[in-house]
Amino acid sequence: MKSQKDIAKEIRRKAIKKNWQLFRRSKLGMIGLYIVIFFLFLTILQPILFITGVWNKGVYDPVVGYSEQFQEFLVVECPKEYPTDKYDERSDCPGRTEVNIRTLFYSDAEVGETIIQNLQPAPPSRKHILGTDSLGRDVFSQIMEGSQVAFVLGLLSATLGVGISTILGTIAAFFGGRIDSYLMRQSDLILMLPTLPLLFIISAFAELKIWHLAVVLGTIGGLGGSVITIKSQALQVKVKPFVDSARITGGSRMNILFSHVLPNVAPLALLFMVFSVTGAIASESVLSFLGLLNIDMSWGLMIYLAQVEGFIFSGMKFWWLILPAGLSVTFLTGGFYLVGRGLDEVFNPRLRDR
């Protein structure tokens, strides 16, 4: 004899299985899922490497680590006019294993001698898969730290924002009247404030760490436009016959709200959550890129440092400082976006292939 609870559990399990099969059929969603899993793997890998002792914390720490890289350099004097027969452009001198005599302040070496000097930023080697930055910190470790920041911030702010907007949107649709118009005007007010200048102002009077930023982004996102969209979805659910029949059979308002309306809004909310992870990661990177956050290490900060130290206009000579961070932001946000598209094809019956 099966109890009612068991039957409900089995129905739920079957539904999850069916949705998973639908999701697997969409190629875009699967590509996105693989990308997200890859970055999740990077996130978990770093603490494991530190705990097991494969990586020494003094060398590989993303913020305070330092790695000595000595190399022999040939002292040369860069010509005043280009092109010469050795160099084509001004940016070619000094080359990889050369040092300009004008930049040697503490050594009395002559032109043509070789000296041993610390090489930072060092190119990728077996010890450092993605090289080191100008302070001798491991770039690969920084990428891992950045993905931790991105996951924590993205998931936290998305959960907070979607939680707020789902509850408020459903309440607005369900109760209507004064509450509805108050909530709608509130989201109008939030939507009117331009986001980026608003974040500038907030960063001016509040110290923004990851947690604070997640709360701020989540609140702005949760009170803004998504309330309106979720409300319109909830309005469509509210006029469906099963809500009426629940009311006729004597369900209380709270019961109808929580067990009939909310579960039908939840798929859209999940979709919103995936898309707002994209937005949160992008905003964090933009703010760190502008140097407005108080975060030790993130992808945006890596690009900010590369730009401030002038490596971004040195072209592909220092590619390991420029490409990994930018591509990581692009791929992780793109991965979440693709997962969202895949979920959209699962939940929206009009989008299904067959």
Next chain:
Amino acid sequence: MYKYIFKRVYQLIIVFFLFLITSYVLFDSIPGNAFQNLLLNPDLPPEAYEQVIKLYGLDKPLSERVFLYVQNFLQGDFGYSYKHYPKTPIELISQRLPRTLMLFAMVNIIAFYTGFLIGKILAWRRGSKSETWITVTSVFSYTIFYPWFALMMLWFFGYKLDWLPIGKFLYPEKWYDAPFDSDVVFVSMIQFTAIVSIIQILVYIYTRNIESLSMRRNARFGSFIIITLASLFYWNTGELLIQKPYAMDIAYHMILPIFTVTVVAFAGTALLTRTTMMEVMKDDFILTARAKGLSQKRIRDRHAARNALLPVVTSFIFTIVTIIDGSVLTETIFSWPGMGQLILQSVLEEDIPVAMASFSFIGIFALVAHFIADISYAYLDPRIRIQSQG
């Protein structure tokens, strides 16, 4: 219905005043004020600072200042800029706004057109291998880390290839003995662009009803050639002949920002078109059209794409609202002196009158757009009209 509109307008006004008060309080909560650098000047006595503060009324309590600001706002008085003293915020905005609008109007038109075209084809080829890869590529160009991408483009086209200038609005050395202001030239450029785009739209509307697809394409192509020849003639007559080299200089500086933003922006339209068109293609009338034996191309262009256009146009209207907000990053990276830079500078320098004026400008823009969207939704969907009296 009229009662609903009246109620909405009434709420709109309240929201706008709340918005004004909120932004004033936000600006005020930034530590320090616009004149604190006077304290760093050792030649000035400390009284000078207090005098300046008193002159601008910054010594009054916050509530009084907010009240005064709202009062003056109603009389159409936006005060004077703190940093560019004799200029008013309206003067500054009217100088900066055309530059931003010109740049982003062109970006949006190009992005909308290419995005719609690509999205249409993607939805039509659903399930094929090329569709998946093009979609994935456009997702990544949509979510690309924008400041990084813009810097890479600057490096590649501006520095490595040296084809295009690195940022800025014009080359100052070309304008030393120019007989006119850069704004004069820019205004005539805007006039020209507006005339050309209106003619182009008219041509599209008139050729829309030509039945044969190849005839229609030929007519559009012919009109495009005529417009190009006419514009060449237009720029080679009268006063515009003198302005031409200067206009060319500005246009040369516009290429890279337009290209960069378009690459990022077109993907959004393409993805939206793909989704809406996939929904439309499930409808019965597509099946009917197939059963009637219409050609595939005709079904795609006339039946499916036409119906998928509506949500895309709606989202297009909403992107116009976010132009100024989105221009902050672009204009900072490309040093394009437009609204975005004005807002950023005024926020960072705490030039409250300018910041308030530009914020309220954006606010009015956004409110009106949302109002129109709300009214049209309520008008189109009777269920919402009856259920939400809000």
